[in-house]
Each structure stands twice: as structure tokens, then as C-alpha cells.
Amino acid sequence: MEAQDLQQLTFALDTFYLLVCGALVMWMAAGFSMLEAGLVRAKNTTEILTKNIALYSIACITYLAIGYKVMYPDPSPAYAADANFFFQVVFVATAMSIVSGAVAERMKLMSFLVFCVVLSAFIYPVQGLWTWGGGMIANWGFVDFAGSSIVHLTGASAALAAVILLGPRSGKYLSDGSINALPGSNMPLAALGTFILWFGWFGFNGGSQLALGSVDDANAIARAMVNTNTSAAAGTIAALLFTKLLWKKADLTMILNGALAGLVAITAQPVTPEPWQASVFGFVAGLIVVLSIIALDKLHIDDPVGAISVHGVVGIFGTLVVPITDSSASFMIQLAGVATIFGWVFACSFIIWTILKLTVGIRVTKEQEYVGLDQVDCGVEAYPEFTSQK
Amino acid sequence: MEAQDLQQLTFALDTFYLLVCGALVMWMAAGFSMLEAGLVRAKNTTEILTKNIALYSIACITYLAIGYKVMYPDPSPAYAADANFFFQVVFVATAMSIVSGAVAERMKLMSFLVFCVVLSAFIYPVQGLWTWGGGMIANWGFVDFAGSSIVHLTGASAALAAVILLGPRSGKYLSDGSINALPGSNMPLAALGTFILWFGWFGFNGGSQLALGSVDDANAIARAMVNTNTSAAAGTIAALLFTKLLWKKADLTMILNGALAGLVAITAQPVTPEPWQASVFGFVAGLIVVLSIIALDKLHIDDPVGAISVHGVVGIFGTLVVPITDSSASFMIQLAGVATIFGWVFACSFIIWTILKLTVGIRVTKEQEYVGLDQVDCGVEAYPEFTSQK
Amino acid sequence: MEAQDLQQLTFALDTFYLLVCGALVMWMAAGFSMLEAGLVRAKNTTEILTKNIALYSIACITYLAIGYKVMYPDPSPAYAADANFFFQVVFVATAMSIVSGAVAERMKLMSFLVFCVVLSAFIYPVQGLWTWGGGMIANWGFVDFAGSSIVHLTGASAALAAVILLGPRSGKYLSDGSINALPGSNMPLAALGTFILWFGWFGFNGGSQLALGSVDDANAIARAMVNTNTSAAAGTIAALLFTKLLWKKADLTMILNGALAGLVAITAQPVTPEPWQASVFGFVAGLIVVLSIIALDKLHIDDPVGAISVHGVVGIFGTLVVPITDSSASFMIQLAGVATIFGWVFACSFIIWTILKLTVGIRVTKEQEYVGLDQVDCGVEAYPEFTSQK
């Protein structure tokens, strides 16, 4: 009887732990919304908020109806089955949120939401089946603890395909090839979004241990959370120092991207590194993300929030450095995993976006882009009383 | 000894679970504040923020001093008594928050706060005694797991009484009977508020199981959280599709109301429905809320944030559909419960508001309404540097 | 075997509890950021956001590398060692956040960040060693459960030293000695920040029991959370009533300070008071903070967010009232502890700030102050589309 009670309690504790972590990951949806709302111009703010709450909702319902069954044909967790679903469903929403920022300020709302259905029902779950679902990539020995590649690179790959087909915002790159700044309209929202993501990430990485009720699990989770925090802090500092050296200014939006880069980088393996190693990974991630954003801009790949750099480039970096601290991983297998995930998601996404482009269209007209998506898709301004025409 | 340790651990786990959930419900106070601050005009923003933090505080102190003892004459939880109080006190604040949005932009701050004392000390606790306190309505067999009626309808009924006595904002309904839009000033705040509420609702519904330490409890909580999320997602999608069909625009504020409607609808019984059923309930709630908001506007009942529709109309809906999935509930008893709660709260509130109206007054002058409550009640503008006169 | 499993479960539960509480305290960094961003003028908003995310990051890395080892030469918690570090590291960031608000709108970003390194590596950990680390002040019998003095007074003392050396913002005190209002630019952000802090404080005080797995611990934590909430609510009400009586206006920013004062006051001992006592302490704290802010302004000590009053003056008050409810504490020892902590932190800080002032300088030029720190230190405006020149 005792033993059974103890089992019940462990079951309950594990369930609760997963639910708390899942709720934190859900909260990340607010983080993406605020971050993106802060980094677009005022005239596109209502639309991006609409897009974010809609994509979260659609991802949840689609994954419930289809995606989860594709990814985990036979889940049998040692805790409440619903808790398992809950923790999984918020991850697909995260992947989709990544896309939304990269295509901001020029994509048709409804086309975006159709893509969201396909990603949640099919593209994400299939690669999820190959990895966390115990499929082929998992069998190779691929290690991606909380999803640097499985979630973040997936989102970024879909975003990259979209951005290539969509083209840059008008006015972003001038005819002489120079880059024109289109400053985000609300820095406090961008900072708030980053803090929300940082906070939510404790659920993202901390929850991915999937079990709490033993000393080893508890230690692993605690380590994951310390490393998550440390890597983010180091990424922040790296971007701060780097932009200060480069431009003599502490570029806030780059620093926010640095923090997120630190978070993405440690996500593939937050348990095995020592905290000092986590800080090194985060620091390097903070440098990479700044360089990557500059490089993509040079290539005229217009990503208003830096999502492709933060989640894609740094996601790959995070996945590839796993073997440094985790002896169970090998560099070549990590590389193979990254390549497979990127290839699959990018190819599928490219096809879907192309179909959408050729049918309903993915881009608003130049005139609509000029007046702003708020008026076009939502009919209401975000700040009707205090914006001026810019 | 072992058994006792186990009991201690269960006690500790249950306590911690209630505290975490209670903290999440407290956080909903921030959600209401931001939602309402986003949906009023800039000139009333400081006042509504003041109102929200004040009502939360007053509700907490009043319920501590009086309300809790009225509602639970003899609480004896299987976990820390303070945890029980903590989880209960944040619920009364939620009920009161609902009122605040509906009366926005025209009510006197101090009259509102006086009402808050009465609601928290008396109106809410008495119906709470009849229901969760184990009184008459509970004895009929009324089922309202987390308070679609007990909390949300209560708030909405008090709000309805207030709005009827208060009248619409000047300029809202024109002399020819047409409806004039008074757009909210800050859409990102409104969206943030909704996300906060969604996140906090996991504590609201998840915590209402009141015990965690067994497999059954854990499963129930996990189910409650999945259904809460699913219903909200479905409500969001319903409002999105509906407004898009109706007006060719994705109306963000309606979509936010749709999400909240999904949350309210599932609150009466989040445990027994299958997730697909939760998505149906949420979807219908999302449609109802849009229709209800339109209908109330036609009736010239001016509710700037849609609180009466979201918490009242949908609260009733949520309570009435419980028997579909919960065989222990009966439709007639649900109806009787709803009617009793509405009748009690509406009648009491109507009396109190009337007394306030006849004594200190509940409405600011037309001139004050024109310059805005910020200047009148708080003396400071919300955005002194960037609003323009509208 | 059973007993061992039970121990494992207790270890896991304690760890999880600490991690959840630590994450909530991390989230307070967002609260400070939003509060401060709301209370400065628009032209200094990007800079204060940058400062906040940077100081959090720097504090985390410095404490990891140095501070933690200074403060706890030999930590041996009954739960995951990393969880212990995690919970401790977020506290030092809190202390540093307090400084940032007080010196807002005129300090050089880089000088501030250098000070942050010294505080996190040395000033804070040394007094932490004397108290929580089990050193001399602890041996006297000093009681400061969650850090009214150890964290909050420490932050405020460092802030006071800075403000004295830095001088007031230009335009704040006129040549005739009168006080000029420099209104904060964004009230919703200030309110949001306060709500975040309130929510996060449940982790701050709730977590400071440091163990959960027994009935006594659970009861203590539950009491701590009820008292935290109650004291904050009472502080809010006190500031509301007081400003209403004093000026006939409900002064939102004072009310927010009142809430925070309630939180700081109860932090020294949230477990032993009855809730009604907590409400008295909170109420008095709410009065003190308003008076203190007025008094400091009269002394021309310019603290844009009221940090010195909230965290310093009220921190002392909170520490000194511990003996009223906690018989293990004595007033004289509390006083001695407060004096030692203040003396140490103020003296060290004064020296460091002086060195910085004499070398790299701590204050921007008058011209830079006029154009705003955003342009000077960050190169980008917070609200490029909607601020006007003020």
C-alpha cells in the first residue's frame, strides 16, 4: 500500500511538474507576440498581434486533431497522458511563432494561417516523429534535449523559405544596395517579450527532462535551469559588448537577440555542460547572432525580428556543440540530424509557400504595405490616438 | 513513520500546488489591468490602472477580514489552511475585476471602490456559501467546477446592474441610434492582458481540483489544463473566422474576447469533457460572445471591454453545457443555479449601485468625462508625452 | 528502499519548489524593467531597458564566477545544488535592479555596469556571507527571512550613494528650490511592472523557506504567501487613501510604490505575523513610503522611481518590526544588523562610485541629458513613431 501511495505521489509530482513547465511554454506565446509587436512599425502592430494569437490557437487545435498522433503514435508516459500532450502542444506553437516574426509587415494574414495548419499537422510532427518520437534520427543517436533543432531550427527553416519567396519589405533595401533602417515602434514591448521568453524558457528546457521524481532527475532539471539562465546572460553580454565595440552604441534590439541566442544555443543540451561551459556557449551564440543578422541583411534577406538568425543559425550552433559536453553525442550525427531536419522542413515549407503564392498569394500589395496591415487585415489601428505618419 | 512522512509529503505537495495556482490567479489581476488599459481611450488609462490595483487590494483585505468567514464558516482543508485562503482570495478579486472593465471611462473611482468592499464582503461570499461553501445550491447538485457562474457570472451580473444605472459613455450612441466606435488606445496592452489571463487561467481551472496527490487528481488536473487551453484556442479561432466572414476583417479585440469566452465556457467543468468536446464548447462560446457583444451594443448597453458578454453570457452558457459531459449534473439544476446566482448578485448590486447613485453619485460629469478620468481622479496622464487630442 | 524513495521524492519536491520560486524571482527583472521604463521620460526608455537586461546578465555571470563562492563558501543544501545557486543568483540581480531606477535618466550606462560587477562580486556577497552565509551578523541572532535588509536595503544603500554623487536630473529642482515634476512616460508599463514584481515576490518570499517537504514547511510557505499578498494590498490601500486625502487625487505612481512598500516591509519576516498583522505592517509601510518620497524630494535627493524610499526606508522598517511577531528576534540586534549592512554597502558603494566619477565619469553631459540617453548610449528611440518633443 505504501509503495503504491508513493507511486501515486510520484505520478502526481511528475504530472504537476510537466503542467507547470507547459504553462510556462504557453506563456512564451505572449513573449513572441510582444517581441514582434515591439519590432514592427506601428501600422502593422494590430495585425501581428492577431497573427500571434491566431497561430497559437490554430497550432493547438491542429496538433490536437492530427499532429500529436503523427508525432507520437503511441505515447505512454509515466504521468498523466494529458500532461504529456499539454507539454508537447505548446512546443509546436513555439515553432510556428518563430515564422511569424520573420515574415512580418508584408505577408497576407490568411495565407500565413493556412501554412500554420500544414506545419502543425504535418511538417513539424513528421520531423518530430523522426526525433523525439523515436524514429530514424533518434536511432542514429542524435541528441537534441529540448529542441534547438527540432523546434527552433524547424521554425527558422520554414521562415527562411517564406522570406525568400516573399522578398524584403519595400523600402528596406534601397536601389543603391544600401540598407535602410525601419525601426521597430515600441522598445519596451520588445524588451518585455524577451523577458517573457527568458522566463518561459525555464519551462521549455526545465520541462524537457520529462520526469522529476528522483534525485538524478531533480539535479538534471536544476542544472538545465541554471545553464539556461547562464547562457542567456552570456549571450546578452556578448551582444552588448560586441555592438558597443562595433558601433559605439549598446544596440538594444541586438542585445535582446543576444539573450535569445543564448537561450536557443543551450536548448539542445542544457544538462551536461558545466555552468561555465554554458556561459561560453551563450557568449559565442551572442556573437554569432549579431554577425548572422548583419550577414543576412547584406544578402537582402529581410527578417524584421532576426528570427532566422536567432532560431536557425544559433539553433544549428547549439545542436552542433552538444558533443563537447555530452559524450553520448557525435558531431557527425548531430550534423546529419541538423541537415535532415533543415532539409525536410525547408523543402516542405518551400513547396507549401510556393503553392500559396501561386494560388491565393502570400504578399499584400505595395499600396496595402504602405498603409499598413492593420488597416488592411484588421481594420483597426494599434495606437489610434498617438501614432504619426512615418 | 513512513506513512506519516508520506502524508507530510502529500500535504506539502498539495499545498505547493494550491499556492502555485493561486499565484497564477493573482497574476490574472495584471491581465485584467492590461486588457482594460488597452481598450479604453488614452485619457482614461491611468484611472483604470489605479482602479484595478486598488480593487484587487481592497478585495483581498475585505475578504480576509470578512468575506472568507462568510463563505467558508469552517474550512478544513487537507493542506495548509493559508493555502486554501490564498487560492480563494484571488477568486473574489477576479470577480471584481470583471466589473471594472464594463463601467470604464465614466464611473467615479471612489464609488466603484465602495462597491468593491460590499461585493467582496457580502455579495460574492453569500452566493459562494450557497455553492462552494456547501450551502443550498450545492445541495441541489449544482456543478460549477471553477466558477463559470460563481465567479464570472457574478462579476458580470454586478457589472450589468452598474451599466444599466450608469448609462453609456457620451458619444457612444448617436442621436440617430447609430453606434459610434470609441477605439481602444493600445492594442498590444489588450493582447498582453489576454495572454496573461490565458496563462493565469491554468491556475484558475487547474487549481480548482484542490488536491493533487493521487493519480486520479493528477489526471483530472492535467485534463483541466488541456481543456482550458483547447477551449480558449477554439474560441479564438471562432471569433477570427466569424469576424472575417462578417466584416472581412480579423477584428483583434473581438478575437481576444473570443479567447476569453473559450476560457470562461470551460470553467464550469474542465475535467469531464474530452478535448474535442472542449474545442466544440470553446468554438460555440467564441461565436456567442461576438453575437452577444453586437446585441448588447444594439440595446445600447455600453460595455467598453465586452465583460458582460464574455463573463456573463458565456458564463451561463458554460454552466448550462456541463450536463453534456458530466452525468452528475442536470440541466434544470444548472439552470436553477444560474438563475439564483444571477438573481442574487444582480438584485444586491442594483440596490447598492442605486444607493451610491443617490448619495455620492456614480458618474462623473460630462465635462469630466470629456477631459478624461485621468485628470479628474488621478491628476496625471498615462502617456503625457505622446497622446494627441481625440 | 521505501524510505530512500521517499527521500528522493522529498529531494525532488524541494528542488522543484526552489526552481519555481527562483524562476519567479528572475521574472522580477522584467518587473523592474517595466516599472522603470514607465517612470522615465520617453527619451531615456531604450537606455533603461538596456541597462536592466544588461545588469541582470552581468549580475548572474559575476555571481556565478565569484559572488556565490564568497557568500556561501560551503553550501550543502538538502536539494539540488544547482537549485540553490539558481535561487541565490536571482536575488543579487534584484538588489542591483534597485539601483538602476534611482540613477535613471542621467548616469552613464557603462559606469553603471562596471559598478554592477563590483556589487555582484563583492559588496553584496560579503554582507550576504555575514548574514545568510552564517557569518557574524547571523551569529548575533539577526532575522531577515527573505531580505528586507540583505537584498532591498543593500540595493537602496548603493543607490543612495550613487544619487548623492550624481546629483539630481537637470530641471528637477528649480533655482527657487521648488520641485518640478518630470512625469513618467508610460503609466501602463509602470503598473505592469508592479504587478510583475508582486507576482514574482511570491517566489521571493515563498521560496525563502528553502524547504517544502513537511507539514511545517508547507504551512510556513503558505503563510508567507498570504502575508506577502496581504501586506502589498494594505500598502496599496494606504497610499491610495493617503494621497487622496493629501492631494485629492489617487496618485497612481505613489500607489504603485505603496504596493511595493508593502512587499518590502513583510519580506524580513513573512512567516510569523498573523495576516492581520501583515496588513498593519503593509499599511504603515504604504504611509511611510509616501512620506519618505516627499521628504527625499524636499532634500533634493532625486530618485525618479522612489527606489530608495521603497527598498531602503521601508526595508529598514520591515527589518525593525520583526521582533513584534517573531520572539526569536530582538530590536537591538535588528538595529545593529541594519546599521552594519547599511554602513558596509553605503561605504563601499560610495568609494566605488567616487572612483568611477573621478576616472571615467558617472554622469552624462547636460547636452546629452537634454537629448536623452537613448540617443547617446543606444542610438535608437524607444517610440520612434510617436513621441513628441517635451
Add this chain to the structure above:
Amino acid sequence: MKMLVALIKPFKLEDVKQALFEIGCSGLTVTEVRGVGRQKGHTELYRGAEYQVDFLPKMKIELALPDETLERALEVVSAAAHTGNIGDGKIFVLPLEHCVRIRTGETDKDAL
């Protein structure tokens, strides 16, 4: 031609616009301005420090019009903007020498 410049209370804008359109004006330009005059400002309070807000929100209407419409326009603006309370505002008339419609190149009266 004349350039009529009216400073009015913001909430009268719609009425004034309506009135002008009724007498045949087909265009005008509006600017948000702040005015000081005989109308007193109000006091705001921030953290205990009172401060005087002298500058009150006003709307400035600029309207180019042919000489013959001036009389009528002055009348309807005066009527529509009138509340009888201090701060109702002023109307100024300046000489206007020349006018071009950018779209068509029409000038002077044809361009109005």
C-alpha cells in the same frame, strides 16, 4: 484669395468641418496645436509635485478660399465653433497670393 486660419476647441472640429462643407468648401487642413490665452490651464500632479499645464489642446483649421466666400465662411465658423465659454478661439484672415493644385497644375481659384 484669403487664407482663413481658425483656432477652435478640438471637439468642435467635426461641426466646423460640416458647416464649411455645407457652404461649398471642398477642402481644408487641420493641425493639432496648443494654445495659451485667457482660458486657464489646469494643474496636474505627479508624485506630489504640482505643475501647471498652460497650453491647452486646440485645433487649427487652415482654409484657402476665394474672396467672395470669406464673409460666409467667417460666419459659419464663428457659429459652429461657438460655445460661449472662454477659450472658444480665434479666426485670422491672411492674404493669399497664389495657389497651385499639384495634381493638375491648375492655379489660383481653380485650384481651391
Add this chain to the structure above:
Amino acid sequence: MKMLVALIKPFKLEDVKQALFEIGCSGLTVTEVRGVGRQKGHTELYRGAEYQVDFLPKMKIELALPDETLERALEVVSAAAHTGNIGDGKIFVLPLEHCVRIRTGETDKDAL
């Protein structure tokens, strides 16, 4: 001297400024204004209630200039602000009697 006042579409501001500087103007002042005219506004929608936004964002350029530059300035502003669509805006010319540069005390043409 003349005071040239041009109301143009906001996104033409940079072009017009450029054009004016090319013909030797060295300063101008810009105000964000809202205009009604032949150009239709648009409808916004908030919670089911439609409302008409009549006032469209325009930029007002004010430019003081000597008589001899006027002709040229009218030309380049017209050209640079032209799209051919309704709502391109207007240029008004008012007489300017006197001008002072605050920094130096120079007056009239020297002050421009």
C-alpha cells in the same frame, strides 16, 4: 519675400526636400497635418462599429524664400510631389513682410 506653404502626401516629403535643396533652399519647416478634400478617407472597424476616417495624413512644408526663387520653387515642388492621383495636395503662396534670424539678428533676405 514669400511664404510658400505646400500640403503634400507624407511619403513625398523626402523627394520634395531634396528638390528644394537642389535649387538652393537652405531651410524649411515641416508639420504633420491632416487634410480633407476630394481624396476619400477610409473606413475603419472597431468591434463591429464602422467609422469613417475623413482626415488623411498630409505633410505641410513651410518655406520662406525671396521673390526671385518663387517660380523655380513652385515648379520643383509641383514636380516632386506629383503622383497624378487625387490628394496630391496644394501649394499656397502668402506675402512675407519681414524675417529675422535669431542667432545673428540678420534680417530679411540675409536671414533666409
Add this chain to the structure above:
Amino acid sequence: MKMLVALIKPFKLEDVKQALFEIGCSGLTVTEVRGVGRQKGHTELYRGAEYQVDFLPKMKIELALPDETLERALEVVSAAAHTGNIGDGKIFVLPLEHCVRIRTGETDKDAL
């Protein structure tokens, strides 16, 4: 009557207002504008892309006044707005033909 239009540095507004009230003016209107001129703008930086902010914030004061006050007004505005640095601004004087006080219907000098 004259319409005096002054473009000044924003932080000089209070001083100029004070000075004008001291010589007996009883009302004026202020607009937030942006100016280009000899004063250089500054460079901002966003995510690595530099951009030039040419338009600098200025305050425009409009003041209708009787001919006899003009001289004095020009003097005090010049003095109060003066810093000696580039960008101090300009004062323009336009002829004003007519003036109405909406509240009372008074006209011309009585209406000022």
C-alpha cells in the same frame, strides 16, 4: 495687424512665452514642427543600419498682434530664444487682415 511666426528651439518655449506675456501679449498658439536648415541632424542606428535624422524638433509660435507691438515683440522673442548656436531659428512676419474672437464676435484689434 501682423501675424508673427517664430521657429525656436523647443526648450526655449517657456522663456519666449514668458517674455511675450511680459510685454502684454495675452495669447499665442504653439505647434510642434520639425525643421531642416543649417543645423545638422544626427545619426541613429538600428540593428546595424545607420540612418540620418535631418529633421530636428522645433516649436512654432504663432502670434497675432497689432502693428505697434511688433517691434517690441520681435525684440523680446529674439532675445529670449537666443542661444548663439546654430539652429536658434527664425521669426517671420506676415500681414494679417482680419481677426475674430469666436466667443464674443469682437473683431480685429479688440479680438487679439
